[in-house]
Amino acid sequence: MNDATLPLAGTAATALPVSTRVMNLATFLTQSARRLPEEIALVMGDRRWTWAEFEARTDALAAALQDRLGLKKGDRVLCQSQNCPEMMQAMFAVWRAGGVWVPANFRQTPEEVAYQVQASGAVGLVCNAAFPDHAAACGDLGFTLTIGGNAFGTSLEALTEDYMGQRPRVAVVDRDDPCWFFFTSGTTGRPKASVLTHGQMAFVVTNHLADLMPGLTPEDASLVVAPLSHGAGVHQLTQVARGVKTVLMPSEKFDVETVCALIAEWRVSTIFTVPTILKLIVEHPAAATADLSSLRYVIYAGAPMYREDQKRALEVLGPVLVQYFGLGEVTGAITVLPTWLHSATDDGLTGTCGFARTGLEVQVQDDSGNEVVPGETGEICVTGLAVFAGYWNNPKANAESFRNGWFRTGDLGHMDARGFFYITGRKSDMFISGGSNVYPREVEEKILTHPAISEVAVLGMPDPLWGEVGWAVCVPRQGAQVTPEDLAAHLDGKLSRYKLPRRFVMWDALPKSAYGKITKKMIREELERRELSGDAQA
Template structure:
């Protein structure tokens, strides 16, 4: 059944509503860029530059190294690295070897890491020396057979690479890596390997390029199965929307982590597909980013609202030139209008809000960058992306303007969840992906997110699932009940607030709870606010009403604002 697509009439004339997607492996983009622009810079990292020829050669070397170590087509290879050249080389090297990449967040605690490695079955991991101890501690509880260890210093300019070990030692961060036949150094693995081109036998529509883990309302992280075609499609859709970008001429500020699917697509896959230079940033620091923009002149800056808020509010902002930036797509959280306007004023470029989810590689919508945009809207569906609003109870399509669940369909939508057929069936219906987000569409085909069906919290661009945090709190011997919600935060978008009920006769401090959580959760998931209660609101069957807690929190904020306004009037 065909569906009405009013959004196509709202497309800029330069963006085609339907595209051609070549049936090739994702590695094709890198080979194509290296053939056309061999001496153009592919990567910039802390002063070090790597050309497309060099990047392709090292990717081939890494692929040959993996093949020599017994990696077969479909084997899962975990990459647990910050944004650095090794992350890109490992990614394309694993794909050339025919493996499926498992991007792993370096912030994961041992508990989170054990789950992901066991669930994916990854036997090989590439990580940084600073994380060596954490990986070796979880190794006996996982299928890991092989560790490939790199250092940030491995790809620094010559003088910086000499100084880096000294800096590590002075900061007490010099890790003691014990190398062996199954714990190897990244550079040694590269240097001993052939540069022979590797041609994997890939079926782009069915072979997995990536297992990208996402949480769920159950708190269990699920592996999203993304094929080569899924990722190629989303990169090409991104190119169609960024139609002013010139092949071989762009520089992309890679602040979004590549281990997050948003950064992977909008920085790495899309960037390499247009032979751009990727300016890799391992850690977001506002002053350093301002200096980097001033120095390297990026033209594209995909990001999250937190990043733009940090930049426009920095006291030294006036000292830096940001005029090179031409286009930014903001994702992961709603973009405040005042932030959008101020950032555009400072850069002269365009900043628009988009929308996506891991299960869609991830982008499905954005406002036109050089066309009509609507504040508060996530914009128009991308080319070849069908969308409809459905009744969450019946699945029936709803008319324009009515709020229901957003469902999407397109070449970027996942195959399903790894080894979870029941959970796959719950969200994929006849090719339609149920997003879990409540939305509506206007007459021109612009979409608006009004609420989340799931209770997910987005803090600083990171997804946090309340159930996971609650389960960690429940593990504390003094806690009887816990509920977690997101509350507004001027910097992070949202922050985590926990409501706790202590067992009779027991009570602990917030610092004790922080320490408990810090051992079990990545830093961005730890509650910033706590409220102690004698009981939590529940349904008749005993389910905690998070929605009621959110409403109470909202009413309290509004009351506080009213009191403040009254005080201002009388002062």
């Protein structure tokens, strides 16, 4: 057939696309189980699951979900559990049966989890036996499966054994069929359910493997040090796709000595974490003596890493750092700074979060949605296949978050002439002092160059004269002595006068989210509480 005889695309007879069907995400597990049936897939303490066992357990649970529990395509299943093999089994089983995975942050209160059940419209609950109050708060659902016991609901393990050897009807899915409700961290209000789809997530897995961890093989091993409910769960999906062993911490307690021991024992090559956890690892004495030579990719995300912490990590771990910038709504895939662009010396890229991810377009835009010139600050916006389908049942948030097809991240920053991006801070973090914009991250970077300071957060606080002024909440290094006067002297000449904090507050630690991230909302709440109670220390 030559060009002259080709039918016109989009006519009634040949409306495109012909098909939007895509692979069910649970197929990644099947593929690895076929290639590597007797190799180890999951490790937790003394427990070991081979790929064949992982696949068989997932098949059995998926069959039970369909035949005994009545799960239908599109039904949402909420999970309240700390990391364990059964949590990963349940995730793949829900997908295989056609359901939507709705993982909660297991450190949330029962009331917060109950809200997520209501907001997502979940019909079922997978709950660890350690959380009876959470299960009770969720009320009567279609079913409740209990991990690690059957004090309430039905034992997930017993149900799996009942259906071992049975095969489910693997759900047929389209590109835009939801597979995961990824709840935002709720730093500016109640968490919203970001709808992730089968087609989107297949792209993200491919993109992560290309941009973050090229060359993974079954010889690799991945250590999980963050909750599987969010970014770590996405990361582990990529490991399953390549037949990489997943090593879970033996308990929910984070312990650097255990981390180092597991890296050495399993020759761990990939870790996904956040800057605050990475900082804890590299500053711990155990990291100086442990065998960490197997590490190839230590991936950090969730927040920018301060330059001083970045240099320390490179000194301890070597050239293995990978940074990515992203949000749950874009499943992390906005920019990447790969290993070869991390440097302990100032090389002209200091402070960058990298360049646009493969297949994504990133722009810095003004308030009208126009792209600004390189070097000018604006809002970072993104479009591409990694962008989510929108917030579930939240048209107002969708209208605010999308403009002309671009997702608005709410992060401020700029791009240089070579296409490298620099984050200034959250749009909500910027404050105006005496008519001038102040971006807290710039001030925080300068404060952290003082050798006595371990952590810092700068916030804009009300001021009758200037409108807002900066307060710097500082955490001194262990054993260090530093005064507000010392810090003011250290900053003199390094920042414009209007950017200098008007008050320095010393705390023993900064409050952090369940994912180990420093959030300005929590710090502001704590500041206000201490001010009201008279506990603030200046």
